[in-house]
Amino acid sequence: MSTDTDDSVLLEIRDLRIDGFSDERWHEIIKGVDLTLRRGQVMGLIGESGAGKSTLGLAAMGFARPGCRLTSGSIRFDGVELMDAPESEKRKLWGSRICYVAQSAAASFNPAHRLIEQTTEAALSHGLQSGAEAQAAARELYRAMQLPNPDTIGDRYPHQVSGGQLQRAMTAMAMASKPDLIIFDEPTTALDVTTQVGVLAAMRSVVEQFNTAAIYITHDLAVVAQMADVIKVLRFGETMEDAPTREMLSAPKHPYTKSLWSVRALQKEAEKSDDIVLDVRSVDAAYGSSKVLHDVSVRVPRGKTVAVVGESGSGKSTTARVITGLLPPSAGKVFFNGQALPAALRDRSVEQLRQIQMIYQSADTAMNPRHTVGDIIGRPLEFYHGLRGAAKQKRVLELLQLIELDGNFIDRLPGELSGGQKQRICIARALAAEPDVIICDEVTSALDQIVQEGILKLLLRLQKELGVTYVFITHDIAVVKAISDEIVVMLEGRVVQQDIKDHVLSPPQPEYTRRLLASVPEMDPDWLTRLLEEQADVVARADGD
Amino acid sequence: MSESDQGYSAVAEAGSVLERRSLWLRAWLELRKAPVSAWIGLVIIVSYVIVAVFAPWIAPYGEAEVHPQPYAPWGGDFIFGTDQIGRDVFTRLIYGARNTVGIAFVTTIIAFLMGGGLALAAAVRGGWIDQVLSRFVDVLMAIPNLIFALMLLSMFGSSLINIIMIIAILDSTRVFRLTRAVAMNVVVMDYVEAARLRGESIGWVMRREILPNILPPLVAEFGLRFCFVFLTIAALSFLGVGIQPPTADWGSMVRENAGLIQFAQYDIKAAITPLLPAGAIALLTVGVNFVVDWFLHKTSGLRDEH
Numbered sequence: 136m137s138t139d140t141d142d143s144v145l146l147e148i149r150d151l152r153i154d155g156f157s158d159e160r161w162h163e164i165i166k167g168v169d170l171t172l173r174r175g176q177v178m179g180l181i182g183e184s185g186a187g188k189s190t191l192g193l194a195a196m197g198f199a200r201p202g203c204r205l206t207s208g209s210i211r212f213d214g215v216e217l218m219d220a221p222e223s224e225k226r227k228l229w230g231s232r233i234c235y236v237a238q239s240a241a242a243s244f245n246p247a248h249r250l251i252e253q254t255t256e257a258a259l260s261h262g263l264q265s266g267a268e269a270q271a272a273a274r275e276l277y278r279a280m281q282l283p284n285p286d287t288i289g290d291r292y293p294h295q296v297s298g299g300q301l302q303r304a305m306t307a308m309a310m311a312s313k314p315d316l317i318i319f320d321e322p323t324t325a326l327d328v329t330t331q332v333g334v335l336a337a338m339r340s341v342v343e344q345f346n347t348a349a350i351y352i353t354h355d356l357a358v359v360a361q362m363a364d365v366i367k368v369l370r371f372g373e374t375m376e377d378a379p380t381r382e383m384l385s386a387p388k389h390p391y392t393k394s395l396w397s398v399r400a401l402q403k404e405a406e407k408s409d410d411i412v413l414d415v416r417s418v419d420a421a422y423g424s425s426k427v428l429h430d431v432s433v434r435v436p437r438g439k440t441v442a443v444v445g446e447s448g449s450g451k452s453t454t455a456r457v458i459t460g461l462l463p464p465s466a467g468k469v470f471f472n473g474q475a476l477p478a479a480l481r482d483r484s485v486e487q488l489r490q491i492q493m494i495y496q497s498a499d500t501a502m503n504p505r506h507t508v509g510d511i512i513g514r515p516l517e518f519y520h521g522l523r524g525a526a527k528q529k530r531v532l533e534l535l536q537l538i539e540l541d542g543n544f545i546d547r548l549p550g551e552l553s554g555g556q557k558q559r560i561c562i563a564r565a566l567a568a569e570p571d572v573i574i575c576d577e578v579t580s581a582l583d584q585i586v587q588e589g590i591l592k593l594l595l596r597l598q599k600e601l602g603v604t605y606v607f608i609t610h611d612i613a614v615v616k617a618i619s620d621e622i623v624v625m626l627e628g629r630v631v632q633q634d635i636k637d638h639v640l641s642p643p644q645p646e647y648t649r650r651l652l653a654s655v656p657e658m659d660p661d662w663l664t665r666l667l668e669e670q671a672d673v674v675a676r677a678d679g680d
Numbered sequence: 681m682s683e684s685d686q687g688y689s690a691v692a693e694a695g696s697v698l699e700r701r702s703l704w705l706r707a708w709l710e711l712r713k714a715p716v717s718a719w720i721g722l723v724i725i726v727s728y729v730i731v732a733v734f735a736p737w738i739a740p741y742g743e744a745e746v747h748p749q750p751y752a753p754w755g756g757d758f759i760f761g762t763d764q765i766g767r768d769v770f771t772r773l774i775y776g777a778r779n780t781v782g783i784a785f786v787t788t789i790i791a792f793l794m795g796g797g798l799a800l801a802a803a804v805r806g807g808w809i810d811q812v813l814s815r816f817v818d819v820l821m822a823i824p825n826l827i828f829a830l831m832l833l834s835m836f837g838s839s840l841i842n843i844i845m846i847i848a849i850l851d852s853t854r855v856f857r858l859t860r861a862v863a864m865n866v867v868v869m870d871y872v873e874a875a876r877l878r879g880e881s882i883g884w885v886m887r888r889e890i891l892p893n894i895l896p897p898l899v900a901e902f903g904l905r906f907c908f909v910f911l912t913i914a915a916l917s918f919l920g921v922g923i924q925p926p927t928a929d930w931g932s933m934v935r936e937n938a939g940l941i942q943f944a945q946y947d948i949k950a951a952i953t954p955l956l957p958a959g960a961i962a963l964l965t966v967g968v969n970f971v972v973d974w975f976l977h978k979t980s981g982l983r984d985e986h
Contacts, residue, residue, distance in 0.1 A: 459877055480876065480877070483879075485879045488877065488878060488879040492877075493874065493877055495870045497870065500869045500870040501871055501874055503888075504893065505892035505893055506892075514878070515878060518879070
């Protein structure tokens with residue numbers, strides 16, 4: 136049994152190889168990875184999607200997901216070889232000594248059972264504790280995870296708590312059986328920055344408190360910097376670099392690691408302009424009876440980028456829906472080039488529709504999976520500009536060139552593209568209409584950092600070359616810094632502030648802007664500690680007053 | 681794609697490019713992996729289709745040709761004997777394939793065009809159009825199918841057109857329900873919204889954006905629906921209000937020769953005669969179900985773990 140000072144090796148993976156099955160063949164997706172994890176140590180596993188992070192994380196449990204097989208190498212967990220252990224042997228470990236926290240807590244909880252039943256399930260089924268003991272332990276964990284009302288929150292159903300709370304409950308569930316190893320698979324990726332801070336802090340303190348070892352899988356470098364003692368960088372199923380966190384952050388050795396680190400350096404000079412192309416004037420909007428926008432005004436200058444930031448539920452996307460006409464406002468108007476646009480989509484002319492195009496967050500669902508790239512980009516050309524046959528083909532090729540892809544892509548289906556390529560095709564589709572304004576709704580948030588950088592550079596280049604205007608909806612402040620001229624900060628359906636970038640990002644700021652900016656993880660291992668101390672100070676001072 | 685390349689390039693991003701294969705090659709690959717039951721089903725369906733198409737060449741006599749000897753025994757000039765007015769049973773079985781299967785097929789297609797088209801319109805437009813159509817379908821579905829069909833047939837008469845239209849309308853309600861349900865899942869996708877934002881017409885959205893994405897469940901439903909229509913027609917014929925003589929049809933053949941079953945103790949072959957068309961109905965239904973099962977399993981994304 137582990138003691139608090141024990142730092143013996145807990146997990147040792149040697150020359151692990153894993154095959155994945157796709158397109159009728161087996162392909163090697165993990166190509167000889169070594170990994171050593173000591174008790175109480177937190178290892179950050181980073182890399183692009185497709186790098187094999189999740190596959191490796193699951194393999195650390197001795198588990199190969201359907202369509203994968205462990206081919207060779209060794210996985211020793213606390214002296215037990217998991218590679219050829221029978222399923223029954225591994226089942227005993229899973230849920231008791233090794234636990235897994237998935238990315239989407241909402242998808243991992245059974246909506247039909249109360250939280251506490253699910254939290255105690257593993258401990259009970261492994262016969263570790265009695266029912267009452269397990270429930271008491273679960274409440275203790277809820278408290279440790281800083282959930283509100285820890286004594287009663289367990290009686291709620293998953294849909295009755297927020298996303299951040301659910302992610303904490305999920306971690307509590309994993310901690311319930313006091314495991315030696317927890318595998319976190321992108322646990323905060325789906326959360327807002329302000330929520331993420333709390334969840335990260337709670338996870339870190341619980342892991343420290345119980346001296347649990349953890350593997351933390353993420354593509355967000357700033358997050359991993361807060362959580363991990365050591366970092367492992369993966370690419371194409373191979374280890375690129377292994378180093379303690381501070382060392383890796385200050386002196387990355389491998390060129391690939393360096394390129395990951397440079398991503399956040401993208402910056403743009405903000406410019407002020409009074410040539411307004413799109414003007415949203417005191418708009419109110421509601422879904423049914425619930426009002427979501429209150430007197431929202433946004434002014435978008437021509438050829439510039441206006442970033443709309445705020446947490447989810449702040450009305451960012453609703454504002455976009457009002458601009459595009461999908462949601463007619465209950466009061467107020469949208470002016471385009473000085474003329475009022477009809478409120479509803481069906482009252483707008485084709486020409487008006489052409490001028491405002493939209494790019495979606497999830498390129499997966501924004502493209503019809505049964506249409507080829509040529510169809511997708513070609514349709515707006517045909518629809519708005521009447522291009523057909525060879526002329527259309529030629530223009531599609533030009534557009535592909537513009538987004539840095541080549542003609543080979545023309546007959547591919549969306550399913551055959553990577554995330555970044557899909558988003559590029561969506562950009563090409565928007566450009567095909569030759570619009571004045573493009574609304575980008577969280578276009579980079581589903582992408583890996585290095586791919587994000589590529590997309591942002593592309594958007595900046597296109598703006599310079601074609602003079603398009605962007606309304607850029609995002610919750611990622613790094614992206615805002617990279618791309619915007621002006622920033623609109625939204626909270627609960629109201630505009631808190633609209634100003635040019637430098638004014639918003641530097642004091643004096645409204646209280647909410649300041650808090651939002653402070654919540655953005657920085658590439659500094661002490662950032663979270665410092666932020667928590669500052670917040671504690673603020674609270675202490677408030678209490679003192 | 682070179683793995684040593686450290687710089688970033690959009691073209692080199694890892695996407696899983698599937699090998700380009702022709703439609704025939706893909707179909708063959710799928711068929712090779714198909715279970716035995718699917719193969720049996722396919723063989724059954726193909727042989728029925730061949731028999732139906734080439735009926736006049738395969739059948740030894742004409743469809744309504746009457747021979748002097750009614751209830752002739754098996755063997756001799758008539759492989760399965762003759763029926764109550766001296767028509768060759770084997771010949772009528774072969775023509776029955778053409779009539780029963782052909783009419784069921786046409787009926788199913790009409791049911792799909794009506795039910796599917798209206799369902800897509802309801803899903804895309806939503807609002808009151810959806811409400812009116814859905815409630816109307818609910819009303820039709822509330823009345824038991826066979827009884828409703830019998831009632832309508834006795835009201836309008838048992839002409840071929842009436843049979844086809846009445847069964848097509850009744851079965852289109854089921855098609856409507858399924859199509860609307862699966863289309864609803866696609867309507868909420870961003871690409872449908874993107875098409876609307878582009879200003880596309882409702883017809884384009886239905887045909888190009890939604891239909892290709894709901895095709896697999898519809899194809900499976902087509903197979904099942906075909907079986908139901910086929911059985912309904914046979915049942916109506918058995919009850920005497922379906923396909924009218926002298927057109928050969930399996931349902932009416934069962935009814936016409938049903939009395940022979942009582943002679944089982946004297947001539948077992950004669951007693952089997954009414955069971956032949958019944959067996960033909962059962963065999964095709966089983967075959968279609970085998971194929972639909974395989975197809976559903978394949979397209980639903982369920983994978984056996986090898």
